[in-house]
Amino acid sequence: MGANLFVNYGEAVAAVLFGIGFGNLLLQKNLIKKIIGLNIMDSAVYLFLAEKGYIIGRTAPIVTGGVQSVEAYINPIPSGLVLTGIVVSVSVSALMLSLTIRLYRRYHTLDLDQISLMIKKEEET
Amino acid sequence: MDFICNFPFFSILISLFSGTICSVLPGKAAKWVNTFVIVLIGAMSAALLWYLLGTGESFVYMMGHFPAPWGNEIRAGVLEAATALFFCIVMLLSMWGGRKKLMEEVEPSKHNLYYILVNLLLSSLLALIYTNDLFTAYVFVEINTIAACGLIMIRQIGRTLEAAVRYMIMSLVGSGMLLIGICMMYDLTGHLLMSNIQESVTAIIEEGTYVIPLVMAIALMVIGLAIKSALFPFHAWLPDAYGYSTISSAAILSSLVSKGYIFLLIKIIYRVVGFRIFHDTHIINVLFVFGLMAMIFGSLSAIKENDIRRMIAFSSVAQIGYIYVGIGLGTQVGMLASVYHIFAHAAGKALLFIAAIGLTDVSGFSRKFIDLTGAGYRNKIAGIGFTVGSLSMVGVPVFAGFVSKLLFAQAAVNNVGKMLPTLIALGISTILNAIYFMKTVIRIYTPRPDAPYESVAIGKEKLYAVSIVLFIALNIMLGMSSQPVVDAIHAGLEMFG
């Protein structure tokens, strides 16, 4: 078990990072920290994917210098997935940030619980 | 391959493109484009459904030029086509019913944005329904989330912004889990296409190696989707999101968005994991237990609520619990009941939301029960609509809800171990449903002597009236002649394999 963990250290790091990101996204009060948590979580997934696609001693699947052999390159699909995933996570982060800006302009705080309280007060008056 | 086999691809693409086009159109033109696109896609889905019922087997549609293990695929069967058709109908009616409200609540400059979001949402739902590729499913899950978040926050008041943030956070937690689950699945099987994964999964189970990681991957995917579809106890974002967004959004979110995820989940269960293998993991029991809890606690929260729209939203929590209980029963009949309930609940809940807005509008825009007294007389069509929706939710014969209850009970009776808890929860939840819905119905039909609010004539809001009437018809149709629908679902599930 422990040996496996050491051999697959990339995956192990990815799992730890995922946990950190996940915890931050859920537990942080500050919205910006939540978004950072989200990004850590997503990055962990990309690390995991990249680690899975990597084969020792080979290069990125970009045809250079006329080398056509499949043996020379790593598995390209995970790389493709990572790229797609990055696009998705960028757009989601952008949306979250824009929402955060909206809320901050209105309530001048980044704490979600405080915002809730302020909204309740706002409605009562 | 017949030309009609292009329809799933066309419908996804048309809605995606029309969303792009809407961004440069003025609000009014965007509205027409949106209506036209939904009708067109509905018609295409209907044609596809008819075609598939004729041929009796599903087909796989290759996207691009790469064949099976590498390329991307679309798969269409009876269930997919039927769901697409149904989603189009509900979406169109929800848009009609909430149109006037949308004009009032959203700034005029942002009207076309709303239609962009709706088109995007439709395309992502269709993609979730049709895709045969797990990673594509993940991408469209995210698009769906973004579009849904936009639908919530387009009405810019504090509550919706907060609800949108909460919704986003919960959704991202869910999609993060879904993503890591998919990656692990890919890691284990080396495939992303559902049919290929299933073969590998079967092989893994037979060999007995890597079973724990496999179960882990399945669990992550299932729980991710469960979080996204607001299964108890992950429903904290739901009441505000459904309760304060503009009414079309609320109707669409409750009846379609969460159902899209559940549909994907069912697809994963059948097409990725395989029904038998999924049944043998213990995840199914987890879903079952949370479903039962949702049924009861959702209804309890709804009873305590003093705000009609939040009450309806909490009722959604309970209804989603029903669906998960059906899945958790782990039988074909239970799954059938769940799918039927997806339809029945979509028809009923959208109707309730649309009718509720008519009632609150004639009560000084207040959503408190005390102000709603007699609202059924002030807006007659909304009153009738709300009554029908309530009866359907309570499960009175003739309406859609009754048939799904019947199916659930049938499924429960066939599963000896889970029979008693299901039936008891079903009973409690039904009684609780009856309490809060009937309480509301009586309230809106209790006359008010002082008459502080104006009433609205039916002729004045024609589109609204039409949408409610059609919703009522949909509910009664599902309740009275359920057999064709049940048959279609059955055939569709058979095609899933």
Add this chain to the structure above:
Amino acid sequence: MHESMILMLPILVPVMTGLLLLCMPAVKNRKVLIGITAAGLIVTAALVFFVLFQEADSFTFFYLTKSLPVYFKIDGIGRIFVTVVTIVWLSGGAFAFEYMKHETDEKRYFGFYLIVYGILVALDFSGNIITFYLFYEMMTLLSMPLVLHTRSREAVMAGLKYMLYSFCGAYMVLYGVYFLFRFSNTLTFTAGGVLNQELIAGREQFLLFVVFLMILGFGVKAGMFPMHGWLPTAHPVAPAPASAVLSGIIVKSGVLGVIRTVYYLFGADFIRGTWVQTTWIWLTLFTVFMGSMLAYREKLLKKRLAYSTVSQVSYILFGLSMLDQTAMTGSLLHVICHAFIKCTLFLCAGAIIYKTGKTRVDELAGIGKEMPALLWCYTIVSLALIGIPPTGGFVSKWYLATGALRTKLPIVSWFGPLVLLVSALLTAGYLLPVTIQGFFPGKAFDYTHLKKKEPNLTMLLPVIVLTVLAVLVGMFPSVVTDYIVNHISGLF
């Protein structure tokens, strides 16, 4: 169009007329309203009797799902019930034409009154348990507007209570149906039961539980302990003609449900001698006694009558629980008698409220001097309910008691009739004081302010007709009992 479509007419006509009334814009002229209602009632009644003598006696309306048709079939029990419903419904309607003058929203009242009539006809004609359940639920929902007609806070709460109890009951029944669906060949009512003997082998105890659940479920509507609580709340708040039909007819639909369940789905033999039968008997006996006791202590006249219903309907259930032909004959006879009697009693109470506004029993001193004809009717039907010959109540109770004695069950075969007897004494105790006070208010009573307040003919006639019927059933019981015995002999 199929010939047997004609079965649908007595169901559709009143429902359509009722819907017409509900959707109609408000009319100034009351006569139009009354005219439509009267026409609807009379045409339906004519259709009902026409249909009863038709060749075709079954009709499938549509299929809910492939194995669950909505199916109508007329049989002996259905004929008895539908006849009673029609008579009482016409009388209640005629009475309401005058009475409803002092209530508001007449249009809504008559609309729902007609619709419920149609639903009840459908209920009596139902040929399988799904159809029965469908109309049973509809009846609950559609009769609710009658209960909460005044829509005072009290009435609304009573309506809610009525609905909740009914739903609880209905769902208990529905659960039964779920299991029945699994363990039976068909859900169509068949004399002697539909259980699939192979499937149930080894699961008898479980199915006994199911049948008990269903009896309790239908027992809710019939006001059987422990779920009788809604009845004394809901019946008195409704307008008097509505209470009359609620107490006279709607509770009987619960009885019909029990008959269908026990005799037509599970079969009498299945529960004979089991714990279900014993528990059921004791529950009914307890309800009989408790209802009478509570009625005896109640001061409001309408509420007293409602408690009396609790007690009397359990007489019927007691007869059914004996699983004996004679006892069941008594039960069915009591269904008829009690419908006529309780309807008359409530109508009398209504007429008194309408004319004098008095609701408490102790206010009614001297009432007999003011409205002698009405109080005579009241007295006669009271005697009938107590069971004094030659009225209907006597015959039905006679059959009930002899039936019980015939069964030779331990204890209950003699204890049951004893309870019935005690309850009859209590019945006398709670009904007759009105008569005594009414006719003989005592020396101290001040006669000077009394005026003639006899209600007019529209109100009085239904009361008299029902009274006469209640007596006639007692004088010529063989007509009815022969018919009943003919039709139920196949059940044992």
